[in-house]
Amino acid sequence: MKTLLIKSVLIAIVFAIGFSSEVFSQSLTGKQIVEKAYNRSTGDDQTSDLTMTLINKNGAQRVRKIKQFTKDLGEVEKSIMFFLSPADVKNTSFMSWSYDSDQSDDQWIYLPALKKIKRISSDSKNDYFMGSDFTYDDLGDRKLEDDTHKLLREETIDGKACYVVESVSKDKDYMYSKTITWIIKDNFIGNKKEFYDEDEELLKVLTIKKYEEISGFWIITNSEMKNVQKNHKTTIVLNNVQINTGISASKFTERIMMRGL
Amino acid sequence: MKINRLILILLLVTGQYSMAQNPDISGFVRNYTGALYDNGDFSILQNTLNLDLTKSGDKIALKANPILYHYNADSLDLRLRELYVDLYFKNFDLRIGKQQVVWGKADGVFITDVVSPLNLTEFLLPDFDEIRTGVNAVKFDYYLGNNTFEVIWLPNFTPTEKPGASSIWYIQPEFLITPTFDWSRAEVKPCLENSEMFIKYSTLTSKIDFELMGGYTWDDYPAMHIYKQVDMSSGSPVLTGLNITPEHHRLYLGGGSFSTEIKGIVLRGEAAYYTGKYFQTEDPLAIDALVEKDYLHYLVGLDFSIKDIKFSTQLIQEAITAYDEYILKEEMGTTMTLLARYDLLRETLHLELFSYIGLTNEDALIRPKITYDFDDSFSILVGSNIFIGDNEGRFGQYKNNSMGYVKLKYSF
Numbered sequence: 220m221k222t223l224l225i226k227s228v229l230i231a232i233v234f235a236i237g238f239s240s241e242v243f244s245q246s247l248t249g250k251q252i253v254e255k256a257y258n259r260s261t262g263d264d265q266t267s268d269l270t271m272t273l274i275n276k277n278g279a280q281r282v283r284k285i286k287q288f289t290k291d292l293g294e295v296e297k298s299i300m301f302f303l304s305p306a307d308v309k310n311t312s313f314m315s316w317s318y319d320s321d322q323s324d325d326q327w328i329y330l331p332a333l334k335k336i337k338r339i340s341s342d343s344k345n346d347y348f349m350g351s352d353f354t355y356d357d358l359g360d361r362k363l364e365d366d367t368h369k370l371l372r373e374e375t376i377d378g379k380a381c382y383v384v385e386s387v388s389k390d391k392d393y394m395y396s397k398t399i400t401w402i403i404k405d406n407f408i409g410n411k412k413e414f415y416d417e418d419e420e421l422l423k424v425l426t427i428k429k430y431e432e433i434s435g436f437w438i439i440t441n442s443e444m445k446n447v448q449k450n451h452k453t454t455i456v457l458n459n460v461q462i463n464t465g466i467s468a469s470k471f472t473e474r475i476m477m478r479g480l
Numbered sequence: 481m482k483i484n485r486l487i488l489i490l491l492l493v494t495g496q497y498s499m500a501q502n503p504d505i506s507g508f509v510r511n512y513t514g515a516l517y518d519n520g521d522f523s524i525l526q527n528t529l530n531l532d533l534t535k536s537g538d539k540i541a542l543k544a545n546p547i548l549y550h551y552n553a554d555s556l557d558l559r560l561r562e563l564y565v566d567l568y569f570k571n572f573d574l575r576i577g578k579q580q581v582v583w584g585k586a587d588g589v590f591i592t593d594v595v596s597p598l599n600l601t602e603f604l605l606p607d608f609d610e611i612r613t614g615v616n617a618v619k620f621d622y623y624l625g626n627n628t629f630e631v632i633w634l635p636n637f638t639p640t641e642k643p644g645a646s647s648i649w650y651i652q653p654e655f656l657i658t659p660t661f662d663w664s665r666a667e668v669k670p671c672l673e674n675s676e677m678f679i680k681y682s683t684l685t686s687k688i689d690f691e692l693m694g695g696y697t698w699d700d701y702p703a704m705h706i707y708k709q710v711d712m713s714s715g716s717p718v719l720t721g722l723n724i725t726p727e728h729h730r731l732y733l734g735g736g737s738f739s740t741e742i743k744g745i746v747l748r749g750e751a752a753y754y755t756g757k758y759f760q761t762e763d764p765l766a767i768d769a770l771v772e773k774d775y776l777h778y779l780v781g782l783d784f785s786i787k788d789i790k791f792s793t794q795l796i797q798e799a800i801t802a803y804d805e806y807i808l809k810e811e812m813g814t815t816m817t818l819l820a821r822y823d824l825l826r827e828t829l830h831l832e833l834f835s836y837i838g839l840t841n842e843d844a845l846i847r848p849k850i851t852y853d854f855d856d857s858f859s860i861l862v863g864s865n866i867f868i869g870d871n872e873g874r875f876g877q878y879k880n881n882s883m884g885y886v887k888l889k890y891s892f
Contacts, residue, residue: 273826281856295686305856306506306891316686323741325686332609334582338689342744343785350827451826473684474573474623478566479536 249368249384253400255407257363262436262462264290269457273351276450281305283349286480290466294319297471301480312476315341329476336476345394352423352444352453354394357414365389371399376411380404395422408437421447428454434462503535503542507892514865514885516648523648523883524602525552541566547610562614575619580612581632583680583693585737585748588817588836589796591777592693592735592752595632595678597640597700603649603878604836604845605865613638630680636670639728640700648881659706659722666726668698690738693752697733702726703758705768725768731756744784748794751778763806774801781817792819814839815874828853836875843869843876861887 247255269285284303289296295316302311310331317324324341344356366386373382381401388395396419401411408430416422429441438460445452469475507530514523527550535542545562564577581595588608590598596612604611615638622629643649668674676698682691709721735752754775761771781794794817803811816837823830830851837844849863864884869876 275826306508307856307859309506318686322686323744325684325741327684327689332607334580334609336684336689337585338684338739338741338746340741340744340746340783340785346788347826350823469623472623472626473628473682474621478541478568478573 247370247382249370249382249386250363252370252382252384252402252407253366253368253386254363256400256402256409257361259407260436261291261438262434264288264464264466265460265462266464266466267457267460269455271349271351272454272456274452274454281350283308283351288466288470290468290471292468297468299471299475310479312479314471314476316471327476331479334477336473352446352451353455356394357425357444366398373404374401376401379410381410406437408439416448423447431460433460436462438462503533505531505533505892507531508889509892510887510889512885512887514883516880517882517884518880522552523881524885526550539568541568545614560614571624572620572622575617575621578614578616579619580614581617581619581678582612583691583737584750585689585691585739586750586779586781586794586796587792587819588834589750589779589794589815591750591779591796592691592733592737594695594697594700594733594752595634597638599641601641601643601647601649603643603881613641626685627681627683630678630682632678632680634676634678635672637668637674637676637698637728639668639698639702649878651877655722656719657722659724662723662725664725665705666702666728668728674698688738688740690736692736694734695732697731698728699731699757700728702728703768703770704760705770706760707768729756729758746783748781748783749779751776759800760808761804761806762808763804766806771804771807773803773807775799776801788822788824790819790821793817810840812840838869838873838875841870841873841876843867843873845875845878857891859889859891861889863887 266288267286269287271283271285273281273283283305285300286303287298287300289298295318298315298317300313302308302313312329314327314329315324316326326339326341327336328339329336344359345354347354348358366388369385369387371383371385373380375381381403384400384402385397386400387397394417396415396417398415399413400409402408403410408427410427412425413421414423414425423444423446425442425444427439427442430437430439432438438457440457440460441454443452443454508528510526510528510530512524512526512528515521516523529548529550531544531546533542533544542565543562545560547559547561549557549559551557560578562577562579564575564579567574567576579596582593583595584590584592586593588604595617596615598611599606599613600611615634616636617632617634620631645652676696678693678695678697680691680693683689703726705725705727707723707725708719709723711718711720731754733752733754735750737748737750739746739748741747754777756772757775758770758772761769763769763771776799777797779794779796781792783790783792785791796815796817798813800807800809800811816839817835818837819832819834821830821832830853832847832849832851834847834849835844844867846866846868847863848866849861851859851861853859862885864882866882867875867878868882869879871877871879
């Protein structure tokens with residue numbers, strides 16, 4: 220069984236941002252820009268089919284498919300994922316409860332071969348998710364106060380005017396020395412992000428390929444993370460995204476983890 | 481038996497429904513070849529076909545899990561690990577049929593996890609998902625929020641499978657003279673009176689997960705009732721006959737388990753208290769050379785990471801209460817387990833070391849292995865099972881069975 224220590228929800232990749240056509244003044248600070256990117260509204264619940272494709276430097280592909288459900292219950296956001304493929308992780312499920320407070324996430328994994336739900340540590344943010352180029356931290360909801368944010372400049376890429384913000388972790392042991400994010404000025408959606416390693420060399424580049432407005436919310440539905448040092452990459456595509464369908468809270472329980480889809 | 485008829489009817493009805501709807505098929509094919517370091521003999525030559533057939537609906541689901549083992553000399557062993565029907569209701573579920581039940585928070589140690597018996601024909605070496613055998617049962621689960629109340633009724637007792645006399649895992653008991661075995665009481669007659677019952681309460685919360693359980697069961701290991709014939713004609717006792725009657729006895733047990741996370745470390749614990757367990761004794765006043773004692777089995781474990789290496793360790797103790805010096809088993813036995821795992825090459829290469837370490841007898845089973853995934857379906861595993869330590873120990877007694885092995889597996 221492959222390691223499946225997963226950090227939180229994948230539906231909102233890194234900086235999927237609530238829509239806003241409002242044009243903000245250029246006097247915004249780096250922190251304010253990132254805050255607007257983080258504080259997006261994503262609805263009360265979401266469902267989607269996720270396809271993750273790992274592509275090595277020779278172009279060979281490995282594909283992982285996941286069905287995921289998320290519900291915001293106020294002070295806690297609960298999510299559950301069901302792994303559909305590859306065969307050796309099929310019917311594995313993962314549940315996460317994330318808190319608005321400083322409380323650590325609660326995470327459990329159900330391993331169908333062992334017929335057992337195991338509590339797993341949420342202290343694995345720097346681990347790579349299922350052998351992909353995304354760490355759990357890349358996929359999770361990094362908190363605004365975890366980094367110091369600085370507006371570097373404004374520039375246009377792919378025809379879109381962007382803020383360019385540098386973020387440096389307050390944790391000296393964090394795996395990235397800094398990240399630089401291009402945030403689209405007119406809707407505060409992240410368009411590109413660069414990750415620098417401990418030696419301040421460029422390690423990875425995240426590119427948003429597509430975002431869509433679904434039920435009034437902007438959702439990134441196609442993204443690519445490329446490791447420029449090792450020349451391999453991972454794409455994540457979301458399909459069948461549904462928002463505010465009224466998912467029951469009972470979906471996020473031991474019963475459903477073991478029962479599956 | 482009525483219960484089996486009921487299962488059959490349910491499976492036929494749901495099976496027809498299932499076939500019409502194309503069941504979901506998955507499984508694996510595996511070749512497993514192992515050789516002993518001691519003499520180069522093959523310890524195992526096994527091909528396996530595991531099929532997992534499922535059909536799930538909103539109110540009903542069906543599962544069948546046949547597994548076919550092919551050994552050298554073309555011997556086949558077809559097993560039905562699971563064959564059951566799930567019925568889903570608003571607040572409760574029913575599972576009827578042959579099923580595997582896994583309880584507790586321990587890994588590779590069976591404390592409250594006693595509903596499904598074990599297949600120990602290859603000692604503790606099979607994967608943990610293959611070491612349990614299915615049992616005919618009716619399982620009822622009632623849900624209240626994040627709380628689950630579970631009741632399991634097993635109409636008939638299924639004992640743990642042990643290695644046959646020709647197996648390299650068979651340990652020949654030592655007696656002063658050749659005994660005569662009476663197997664007339666070795667089986668537990670399948671009848672209502674002899675059925676087993678288990679209950680469990682479990683919950684997942686934001687702080688801690690825990691389970692409480694109780695069981696009215698049979699001891700998987702039969703007590704050996706020994707009747708000695710002694711000739712006193714020479715003035716001193718001379719053993720002239722030894723009659724042994726294996727017999728399973730009722731066990732009552734209660735216990736629980738928990739797991740919680742503290743600063744990135746998962747702390748686990750599990751304990752069970754057994755009453756009605758028989759132990760072999762040399763007390764001359766004991767009837768059939770047996771004494772009944774209560775028994776405590778418990779564990780504490782930690783799961784944590786250092787850098788990119790994941791560790792899991794457990795300390796396990798077994799203790800006999802109101803112990804006396806005539807009992808052959810030690811008053812207390814202590815064992816540790818250690819697991820270290822490191823994944824690299826984008827999780828295609830996995831290095832793992834798992835060990836049972838017997839602290840009481842200073843012996844161990846050390847299990848290093850390397851797995852490489854050629855792709856998402858095909859993998860190769862190269863491993864070793866190394867037994868070391870005291871010949872009297874649970875692991876040291878198999879010192880001559882240390883082996884290397886290769887597993888090729890295709891999952892679909």
